Amino acid sequence: MPVIRPSQSSDIAQITAIYAHHVLHGTGTFEVDPPSEADMAQRRADVLSKNLPYLVAVDGAQVLGFAYCNWFKPRPAYRYSAEDSIYLAPMAIGQGLGRALLAELMAQAERAGVRKLIAVIGDSNNLGSVGVHQSAGFGHVGTLKSCGWKFGRWLDVVMMDKALGLGDSVAPLYSGQK
Numbered sequence: 001m002p003v004i005r006p007s008q009s010s011d012i013a014q015i016t017a018i019y020a021h022h023v024l025h026g027t028g029t030f031e032v033d034p035p036s037e038a039d040m041a042q043r044r045a046d047v048l049s050k051n052l053p054y055l056v057a058v059d060g061a062q063v064l065g066f067a068y069c070n071w072f073k074p075r076p077a078y079r080y081s082a083e084d085s086i087y088l089a090p091m092a093i094g095q096g097l098g099r100a101l102l103a104e105l106m107a108q109a110e111r112a113g114v115r116k117l118i119a120v121i122g123d124s125n126n127l128g129s130v131g132v133h134q135s136a137g138f139g140h141v142g143t144l145k146s147c148g149w150k151f152g153r154w155l156d157v158v159m160m161d162k163a164l165g166l167g168d169s170v171a172p173l174y175s176g177q178k
Helices: 009-025 037-049 097-111 127-135
Strands: 003-006 054-059 062-071 081-088 116-122 139-150 153-163
Touching: 003 097, 009 037, 009 054, 009 062, 009 081, 037 054, 037 062, 054 097, 062 097, 081 097, 097 116, 097 127, 116 127, 127 153
Parallel strands: 081 116
Antiparallel strands: 003 054, 054 062, 062 081, 116 153, 139 153
């Protein structure tokens, strides 16, 4: 039975392999060259340095998928909005792990102060990712038509979002601004 837990530095090799598969064979990411383990370790460190969650789904010692969120944009006004990312090993697709990772990611992101979680989904034909987000209560915000070029074709980006916790119903406890 898979378990979802915070990622560890010892997971980086498997995280890198999962992501490399999606870079080389999928359209969920618009990267075209797989990042190195050092790159992925730095990306993970960046997320964790912001006190945001970086999770893995594991079965024993095998990483079956990972999920994290990072600030949507670097400017201070965006400090309550984060973009989620979820990637599964090919053999783990269709088993409900994406849904489970997203549910735990949303819970941990809310505890970290995120009020808006945003999905930026590569390829409008990425029905698995769109479906996982819809099932978690994300709403369709829009589609950026033909904004990416990969595998010899134009790709859309689907934008979805979901309010977390109190969302925009009240101001944050401390916003640093009026």
